[in-house]
Amino acid sequence: MTTTDSDLDRHEAAFHRWAPYFLLGLSAFLALATADQIMPSDQEHLAAYALVGAALLLQLWWSWSGRLHREPNAVSVTYYVIRWAIAAALTSLSGFFAFYVAAGYYDTDEVVPGRKRKRLALFVTTIPIASAQTGSFPPEGRTGWLAFFGLLVANNALLTVVKHFADRQEARSRARADTIAELRQAHEENAALQAQLLVQAREAGIADERRRLAAEIHDTIAQGLTGIIAQLQVVANTTDPATVTEHVGRATELARHSLGEARRSVQNLAPAxxxxxxxxxxxxxxxxxxxxxxxxxxxxxxxxxxxxxxxxxxxxxxxxxxxxxxxxxxxxxxxxxxxxxxxxxxxxxxxxxxxxxxxxxxxxxxxxxxxxxxxxxxxxxxxxxxxxxxxxxxxxxxxxxxxxxxxxxxx
Incomplete structure (x- = not known):
């Protein structure tokens, strides 16, 4: 079974819609399972619950209103910034919420306008992830800060490489789509040209058939009629019964032959x-x-x-x-x-x-x-x-x- 481009578009749209929910749920589950070790105080628990609830409400709102925003605009950017702020705050409570932060990798192109702004958004997304990888934010001591900046550089370098290959793949996909569209247009133009040629052939064929029929009438039927007239003229100028019988027979044979030629010519006007x-x-x-x-x-x-x-x-x-x-x-x-x-x-x-x-x-x-x-x-x-x-x-x-x-x- 072949997967079409429309199927891929549908799957991609479904992924962008449900990935934040999945990543939020995964992060919350892992954070809850390790809450006693990572978030020992009740205040941290309450803060985590409140932020997870806020994140869920934000995602529900965007799932409803996001359909009204087909292109990146101020509303989509505001959604992206609020989600990042909630995700960053959650990451400061538990590093497992870095999974939710990673949702910013997948929908930057859809919600953030401009190439430079997209790149800035991706860079900002790597900050909570790098802090989660170091284990705390702000990092402790000089070594912690060095590790944080090293991870920040590594994440951005990896992101740049992945983005480069993704852009190349997207360019190839667009080129393939353009080629398919051009081939489809060429096929439609070729079909139209063939139809025009067939119409012209039909019109020219009518003229050819008329010329052919005229030639056949001249070469067969007209000559046969001339022969019949000649035989009947002989009959008209003689009283000999034998001569009359002979020439009437010849005229009859010529008439039969001419009738056959006439029928054949009519049948050949079109391939019946x-x-x-x-x-x-x-x-x-x-x-x-x-x-x-x-x-x-x-x-x-x-x-x-x-x-x-x-x-x-x-x-x-x-x-x-x-x-x-x-x-x-x-x-x-x-x-x-x-x-x-x-x-x-x-x-x-x-x-x-x-x-x-x-x-x-x-x-x-x-x-x-x-x-x-x-x-x-x-x-x-x-x-x-x-x-x-x-x-x-x-x-x-x-x-x-x-x-x-x-x-x-x-x-």
Whole structure:
């Protein structure tokens, strides 16, 4: 179980609240247990009881009113001074009350403003503790005073070292908190940028699909309609039944083919398979249908843990795969094709490999713009959502197309 920063803050707040009570109770218990030896007179007993009661009332008051003072101020300083005076008086009665004096070490930063004042408060706190360590205050004789000042110096030196390391640790904690905040902000900005890229990709994709559809209508449907018109013109200019039957049959076949092309173009306007299946399932169906249609064995491999990707990312991967397979069917004369979909920590990749003819990528004619089809179209799709596309090929050694896209989850 991991301890969070909020848990640590809660524990620290609880410690600062209850430590004075614990130290006062511990000091009072030890002083009471040794009262006959250390405080033999009744006046000392009564003074100790009165001061312990006053200290307890002071702590109760501060536990209630201290919540109203979030920052060090005159009220908190007054509380600190009164507590120190009571603790010092108790220490003069019994050295065990030095434990209660030590409460001043823990909350100086919370109740005393200013760096110099904090250091003065810590120094003043060490005076009753040093006197308790010497056994009496004021010390007896020259040796007692030397011991007192030596212990005072030692306590302050030790306190300075501990405070130095505590400040360094606090600085590291603040730096870590700042770094976490910066990373969180960067993550939010990156998420916003990715969302913007996806919106731009959707808008650009609409324009691309229109151009692609226009090209397909020109290359397939329009040519088919032209052929139908030509066949019907022949029929209109002849009375031979055999000729009429032949050309009507050709026109019918062209109409069926054009209808099929029209349906395929409409279906390709959006990856309908993604409406019902996740990306791996949609890719598997696309690969299997392509293999059945072309007669070329093709296999899909999925690596990593499949994620529910943003629709634009899934659509881009599916479109790039379909276009790459279309290129294989048109140009590669491949005997086998492999498609690999890989989910990684911060990106998703798709690789389409074939063992076909291959080509020299440097020998391809230069294209301008990003609205072309084939390799240019695939690369444009990937780049619109901050991805990339690479092509590796060599004549007679097949082709590998690899697209790398950011892993943006759905929602």
């Amino acid at each position: 398979g993604l409406s019902y299946d996740g990306l791996p399932e949609a890719l598997r169906k696309a690969v299997d249908q392509w293999a059945e249609r072309t007669g070329v064995p093709a296999e899909l491999t999925v690596t990593g843990t499949a994620q529910h990707l943003h629709g634009e990312v899934s659509a881009t991967i599916l479109r790039i795969t379909q276009e790459a397979l279309a290129n294989v069917a048109k140009h590669a004369a491949a005997l086998r094709v492999g498609v690999t979909l890989s989910f990684m920590d911060d990106e998703v990749t798709v690789d389409i490999r074939d063992d076909g003819n291959g080509f020299d990528p440097l020998a391809l004619p230069a294209r301008t713009g990003t609205g072309g089809f084939g390799l240019d179209g695939m690369r444009a799709r990937a780049e619109r959502i901050a991805g990339s596309l690479t092509v590796e090929s060599e004549p007679d050694f097949g082709t590998a197309v690899s697209a790398r896209l950011p892993l943006v989850l759905h929602g």
